[in-house]
Amino acid sequence: MLTKALIVDDEDDIGLMVSRILIKEGVEAEYxxxxxxxxxxxxxxxxxxxxLDLNLPDGTGFDLxxxxxxxxxxxxxxxxxAHDGSYEMRKMKEEKIDTFIKKPFTKKQVIEAIQGLEV
Incomplete structure (x- = not known):
């Protein structure tokens, strides 16, 4: 079971919203x-x-x-x-990313992504 998550996003409303969603799902979340x-x-x-968000003021999620x-x-x-071009898709495959959630997204998509990792 997943118990601890780090959210990295430069949009405070998104980071805080995802944190709240995860906490309600029983995951300790930091943003x-x-x-x-x-x-x-x-x-x-x-x-x-x-x-991880890809577009941040001081780099990209890929940098982490x-x-x-x-x-x-x-x-x-x-x-x-929101970036889902051919470069990003190829890079995600190379980096063996578990899941991609396209912005804008729903609460349900976040929950399903987290639950999908627990299988």
Whole structure:
């Protein structure tokens, strides 16, 4: 069962909304809005799932993946982004991303993505 998640998104309303959804599903959730802060969290905390936006002011969610994978190969990664072009789709496949949620999204899509990781 998933118990702890890190959400990385520069849109506070989205980060806070996803946090609330996860908490209601019994997942401890933390939210940051910059890659630099996310790097600190990845190094200092243990998360089972990461929800990453691709377009952030100080980088891209893809920038965090090597650090996440170096810490634990067991981590599950969900990309939440409006960017779904051929480059992004190819990169997600290369990085073995577990799930992609396209913005705008619904509460149901977030819950289904998290539940799909627990199978």
């Amino acid at each position: 940051v809005n910059r890659i630099a802060k996310a790097r600190e969290k990845v190094v200092s905390e243990d998360y089972q799932v990461y929800l 993946i090597p650090l996440i994978r170096a810490k634990t190969s067991e981590a599950r990664i969900i990309i939440i982004s």
